[in-house]
Amino acid sequence: MTALPRVLLGLIAAALCFMPLGALLQQGGAALQADGLNTIFAGSQVDVLLANSIFLALLTTLFAALLAVPAAAALGLYRFRSRALLQGLCILPLLIPPHIHTIAWTRVLGDKGWMALWLREQGWNINIRAPLAGMDGEGVLAHIYWGPAWVMACAFFPLMALPAMAALQRLDRDAMDAARISLGWRGALRRVALPAAAPQLLTGAVAVFALSIVTYPVVSLLDTPVLVQKVYFVFSQVDQGSGTLLALPLVLLSILMLVVLLRLERHLPPLVAQRIALPQPSRAAACVALTVLALSAGLPLFALLREAGPLALDGGTDNYQSVFARTGAAFTDSLLLVGTAVSIIGIGALLAGRMLAQQRRPLLDALAAVAFSLPPVAVGVAFLLQFAAADAGEGLMVALAAGALAGALSAGSLRLALMCALCTSAACGLLQWALQAGLARSMLEGGAALPVLGWLALYMPLCVRLMRQAFAATDADSVAAARVAGLSLKDRFIAAEWPAVAGTFAAVLLLAWVLCFTELSAVLLLLRPGWQFLQIRIFNMVHYQSAGEVAALCVLTVLLTVLPLTLVWSLRRRRRA
Amino acid sequence: MPRMLVLALFLAGLGLAQDRKVVVYVSLDEEHARTILEAFERSSGIKVQPLFDTEDNKTVGMVGRIIAEKASPVADVYWNNECAQTLRLKSQGLLQAYISPNAASIPDHYKDAEGYWTGFAARARVLVWNKTMLSEAELPQRLSDFADPKFRGKVAMAKPLTGTTLTHAGVLYARNGAAPTENLLKEFIANGVRFERGNGQVARIVSEGVVACGLTDTDDVSVKQREGLPVGMKFLDQGAGDAGTLVIPNSVMILKGAPHLAEAKVLVDALLSMETEAQLARGASAQIPLHPGVAGPEGVPTEFSSMKVDFAAAAREIDNHKLDLERMFGGATPTPTGAASSSDSTILYMAIAALALALGFLWLGFKRRSNAA
Numbered sequence: 037m038t039a040l041p042r043v044l045l046g047l048i049a050a051a052l053c054f055m056p057l058g059a060l061l062q063q064g065g066a067a068l069q070a071d072g073l074n075t076i077f078a079g080s081q082v083d084v085l086l087a088n089s090i091f092l093a094l095l096t097t098l099f100a101a102l103l104a105v106p107a108a109a110a111l112g113l114y115r116f117r118s119r120a121l122l123q124g125l126c127i128l129p130l131l132i133p134p135h136i137h138t139i140a141w142t143r144v145l146g147d148k149g150w151m152a153l154w155l156r157e158q159g160w161n162i163n164i165r166a167p168l169a170g171m172d173g174e175g176v177l178a179h180i181y182w183g184p185a186w187v188m189a190c191a192f193f194p195l196m197a198l199p200a201m202a203a204l205q206r207l208d209r210d211a212m213d214a215a216r217i218s219l220g221w222r223g224a225l226r227r228v229a230l231p232a233a234a235p236q237l238l239t240g241a242v243a244v245f246a247l248s249i250v251t252y253p254v255v256s257l258l259d260t261p262v263l264v265q266k267v268y269f270v271f272s273q274v275d276q277g278s279g280t281l282l283a284l285p286l287v288l289l290s291i292l293m294l295v296v297l298l299r300l301e302r303h304l305p306p307l308v309a310q311r312i313a314l315p316q317p318s319r320a321a322a323c324v325a326l327t328v329l330a331l332s333a334g335l336p337l338f339a340l341l342r343e344a345g346p347l348a349l350d351g352g353t354d355n356y357q358s359v360f361a362r363t364g365a366a367f368t369d370s371l372l373l374v375g376t377a378v379s380i381i382g383i384g385a386l387l388a389g390r391m392l393a394q395q396r397r398p399l400l401d402a403l404a405a406v407a408f409s410l411p412p413v414a415v416g417v418a419f420l421l422q423f424a425a426a427d428a429g430e431g432l433m434v435a436l437a438a439g440a441l442a443g444a445l446s447a448g449s450l451r452l453a454l455m456c457a458l459c460t461s462a463a464c465g466l467l468q469w470a471l472q473a474g475l476a477r478s479m480l481e482g483g484a485a486l487p488v489l490g491w492l493a494l495y496m497p498l499c500v501r502l503m504r505q506a507f508a509a510t511d512a513d514s515v516a517a518a519r520v521a522g523l524s525l526k527d528r529f530i531a532a533e534w535p536a537v538a539g540t541f542a543a544v545l546l547l548a549w550v551l552c553f554t555e556l557s558a559v560l561l562l563l564r565p566g567w568q569f570l571q572i573r574i575f576n577m578v579h580y581q582s583a584g585e586v587a588a589l590c591v592l593t594v595l596l597t598v599l600p601l602t603l604v605w606s607l608r609r610r611r612r613a
Numbered sequence: 614m615p616r617m618l619v620l621a622l623f624l625a626g627l628g629l630a631q632d633r634k635v636v637v638y639v640s641l642d643e644e645h646a647r648t649i650l651e652a653f654e655r656s657s658g659i660k661v662q663p664l665f666d667t668e669d670n671k672t673v674g675m676v677g678r679i680i681a682e683k684a685s686p687v688a689d690v691y692w693n694n695e696c697a698q699t700l701r702l703k704s705q706g707l708l709q710a711y712i713s714p715n716a717a718s719i720p721d722h723y724k725d726a727e728g729y730w731t732g733f734a735a736r737a738r739v740l741v742w743n744k745t746m747l748s749e750a751e752l753p754q755r756l757s758d759f760a761d762p763k764f765r766g767k768v769a770m771a772k773p774l775t776g777t778t779l780t781h782a783g784v785l786y787a788r789n790g791a792a793p794t795e796n797l798l799k800e801f802i803a804n805g806v807r808f809e810r811g812n813g814q815v816a817r818i819v820s821e822g823v824v825a826c827g828l829t830d831t832d833d834v835s836v837k838q839r840e841g842l843p844v845g846m847k848f849l850d851q852g853a854g855d856a857g858t859l860v861i862p863n864s865v866m867i868l869k870g871a872p873h874l875a876e877a878k879v880l881v882d883a884l885l886s887m888e889t890e891a892q893l894a895r896g897a898s899a900q901i902p903l904h905p906g907v908a909g910p911e912g913v914p915t916e917f918s919s920m921k922v923d924f925a926a927a928a929r930e931i932d933n934h935k936l937d938l939e940r941m942f943g944g945a946t947p948t949p950t951g952a953a954s955s956s957d958s959t960i961l962y963m964a965i966a967a968l969a970l971a972l973g974f975l976w977l978g979f980k981r982r983s984n985a986a
Binding site for chain 1: 634636637638642643644660661662663664665667668687688774809810811813814817818821822823840967971
């Protein structure tokens with residue numbers, strides 16, 4: 037592959053990732069000059085909100101660890117009936133969008149949740165919205181919001197559990213047996229199993245922390261006073277300068293976490309393909325795994341199903357039918373928007389991953405980190421700003437310049453650096469012309485492009501990274517053999533590379549589907565007139581629609597999220613059979 | 614590949630071009646407004662592209678968006694669920710005058726004399742109360758009763774940062790002056806009034822029995838009553854010498870530079886028609902019609918003493934006191950002074966130190982293990 041297409045590709049990716057950052061920094065700088073920090077931060081209690089955010093993220097990570105460690109140990113170290121099914125189900129909490137988790141837990145532990153009422157009868161005053169000290173409490177406990185932390189832990193703990201489970205499955209069984217004989221069950225777990233999975237647990241913990249500090253829907257629905265909620269409120273008034281300054285601590289914290297994450301990742305042992313002998317049979321492990329899954333996914337889903345009521349099989353109208361009649365267009369629009377985004381992400385990741393397979397890692401890692409660490413709300417506002425005015429091209433130019441600089445620095449060659457500079461000037465000119473010629477209006481009025489662009493900026497780098505890793509791991513000898521045999525590029529790809537990357541490609545598509553379909557924070561600001569999105573309908577309906585209909589819509593949404601995974605899983609089973 | 618990407622984005626962006634369409638931003642609750650707009654679409658043949666507000670940033674988000682888009686307006690019409698923010702738009706020169714023939718019978722004080730906006734289908738700021746928790750005799754009679762110690766911890770209202778509650782605060786500032794209004798709000802905070810994100814939540818928690826009563830809009834109470842929940846509606850400040858109940862109309866306006874002006878006028882005419890008001894009165898939102906002769910909503914009294922309001926003054930007061938309200942209600946907890954206590958700041962430093970320590974220990978442990986390996 038020649039250098040020019042690679043540079044162009046890098047520039048497009050860089051523009052997508054850096055555009056939000058460029059636009060925001062530009063606006064933030066302007067606000068700083070215009071108003072000064074004092075005006076923006078006066079009386080906003082930003083320090084307290086930031087403290088609450090950090091506490092919340094720490095508590096979420098702690099809760100997630102409490103769920104992930106037993107689940108990983110039970111499913112990674114022991115053998116029991118339906119273990120494979122439970123391992124598969126471990127991903128279910130991640131597939132339920134955080135706001136649906138929240139709605140479900142409100143029905144359980146909210147002001148009038150059935151479990152909260154029962155606990156109140158036993159003398160325990162539990163309210164998912166209140167901090168540890170209660171609504172009127174004071175002191176440190178008044179800043180510890182266990183409810184949103186628990187909800188986010190339920191949603192994100194698989195990020196810790198799944199990699200740890202994989203590490204434990206690769207554990208040397210003889211060493212584990214020896215440790216169990218000499219140290220006992222607990223000693224073996226503490227001295228051998230947990231240290232073996234520690235890097236994965238730590239990596240997962242950092243990811244959970246970084247996600248929970250920028251997740252908006254949970255804290256919005258539970259009215260938790262944290263910084264991201266304030267940032268959204270300010271951004272939603274399109275007060276981008278103040279919003280940017282308020283968001284900066286969050287962005288910096290997330291970037292710090294992701295830098296730690298990337299550093300940790302380098303130390304992770306490589307994945308080993310072979311399986312080690314069957315682990316010990318244990319019924320207690322099955323109970324532990326079942327309990328964790330029941331707590332994190334079973335209970336919320338049960339609460340939603342209970343609230344939604346039964347299906348009317350006698351021909352009457354149930355909540356599912358009535359809410360579907362009301363939101364049918366939202367289903368169509370959501371599928372269209374997410375389908376477009378997933379298609380572009382899939383094709384883009386496949387092509388870019390192949391091109392970048394042999395490239396050095398730092399640039400792509402940095403891009404993935406920057407994109408993922410930005411609060412989605414900030415990405416939403418940045419795109420909105422970018423296309424709100426016909427002459428808005430400065431942020432894009434900043435972004436392209438930053439991308440070109442990053443590309444030049446990463447490539448480390450004068451020729452490539454010059455090429456980057458040339459391409460940047462040409463691309464800036466072209467985009468400026470396109471914006472002024474009406475692209476901005478088309479994108480704003482047409483509708484689909486803006487949310488799709490937002491999702492691309494947020495998730496494309498991660499997907500490209502996954503595909504790049506898959507291409508980098510393909511057997512170089514078989515690719516070389518195909519080249520020597522004189523196969524064309526297409527045939528070479530089909531014969532030598534596709535079989536090795538097909539699994540990852542399917543995973544990338546599914547990941548993109550789940551991420552885009554369950555995303556709410558960015559799309560809340562990016563959705564254009566005339567379009568509907570299911571998650572937004574749920575988010576709005578929860579405030580004034582009947583609880584049964586909202587629950588029914590949540591159930592339908594979860595089913596729709598899980599559907600592609602179920603299809604791929606059943607196809608895979610059929611193929612294996 | 615890049616060409617394919619650009620092409621795909623272009624197609625996605627341009628794919629939904631319509632010949633006759635109107636883009637409308639809506640701050641009224643989506644479930645209530647959508648029915649009206651769908652009916653208009655069917656009857657007029659004009660494609661309506663609505664964008665709805667969320668409960669979290671009611672009205673102020675949409676107004677902020679309109680201001681941000683002023684160089685290149687996207688929306689043709691704005692259907693606001695109140696009118697103080699409308700006056701902010703007018704003062705910034707973002708509206709276009711249009712006097713609809715259908716607005717002729719709407720009282721003059723509910724519309725702009727120059728035709729920049731027109732009010733219709735109003736809501737009243739009322740008390741919602743849970744019938745299983747309070748009897749009618751025990752209810753607060755006026756808004757200031759929320760500061761009465763006998764209602765401590767029993768009352769809820771929305772934070773006066775968005776929507777009709779912000780308008781209400783602006784009206785109080787305009788009528789009573791800054792110091793009395795701020796004192797009243799501080800007394801509310803001191804008396805344990807529970808401040809929610811929006812009026813919908815207030816009605817919800819009252820209907821669930823979390824608090825006994827709350828200040829909200831008539832439509833929110835009506836929705837809960839239609840669900841069969843045990844809630845009642847009471848108009849406050851109805852005694853002799855009282856100010857009366859605040860009535861806030863929806864307002865509709867055409868934005869300056871509207872890309873589809875002709876269609877926008879048709880939509881505004883339709884929204885200001887008696888049929889639409891009747892439909893809004895009959896529907897779950899139970900809006901109070903302003904056209905004489907249109908039947909009012911079921912369960913909402915039509916005879917009551919309403920507050921005399923200068924919405925323009927209220928809009929000015931909102932601009933003047935936005936930062937004060939933000940200080941009181943925009944932080945972690947509603948606070949009379951708006952300043953974070955020193956213990957709160959200590960907590961921040963403790964959290965950061967704890968985080969740094971935890972990360973440091975984890976990192977050291979991990980390094981030690983890696984070195985051992």
